[in-house]
Amino acid sequence: MLKHEAEADRVFHALADANRRTVIERLTRGPATVSELAAQLGVTVAATVQHLRVLQDSELVRTEKAGRVRTCQIDPAGLRNAEAWLRRQRTTWERRLDRLDAVLDDQTKEQ
Amino acid sequence: MLKHEAEADRVFHALADANRRTVIERLTRGPATVSELAAQLGVTVAATVQHLRVLQDSELVRTEKAGRVRTCQIDPAGLRNAEAWLRRQRTTWERRLDRLDAVLDDQTKEQ
DNA sequence: CTCATGCTTAAGCATGCACTTAACTTTACG
């Protein structure tokens, strides 16, 4: 639970930036180099590298360097973590609503 | 798409804070007052109010004031938005992998 | 009415973050 919390911290922080989300959206369509991502974002390559570090630490992106060009692609682990946290909250909440419904049903029957 | 992007911005930013996630986890178990949330977080009531403003703006929490006590509960809209964004990315990525598989299958057949 | 309770708001502060520029390393090409 605690390890998961730390992961959730990294992942949601990574997703909280619009430029980093744009990188993810781009990479779901296929791999890209650092320069290509920088061009699409409209920021410097240096800024893009910093974004990529955050995305890698949260397991949202994997990169590999061949020669002098670094190729980036989606790492599904981070997306799965984030989806799992959200689903956990939603199901807990829905289960509670179901219990509430049951209680209300019992009460109406007892009248 | 643009409106959705702005919503994603707010939601993921809200989820990026550990204390705000704790509030959500608490509220999935049932409603709570501002003071109760502050006590659990171990921060001042003032700080908690600020977190609640962020959570309301991202439609993760709804609140209602009765007398001098404000009761907070989950608003499922924000969670749904976040889940939708993540699912959109994941399915786009999986569809691309499927296409890649198809291409590779064709190539092996042609040999 | 008095006063404590629950919340709200404003102001200040330390820290973090996203970006830049600039200097540097490594790799490819002629």
Next chain:
DNA sequence: CGTAAAGTTAAGTGCATGCTTAAGCATGAG
């Protein structure tokens, strides 16, 4: 070799963020 391209790293800057304290505003209990 010389040089341009791709990326890395460091330092600095402005702005946002999360927190505090302090003051203020309703509301409920006695």
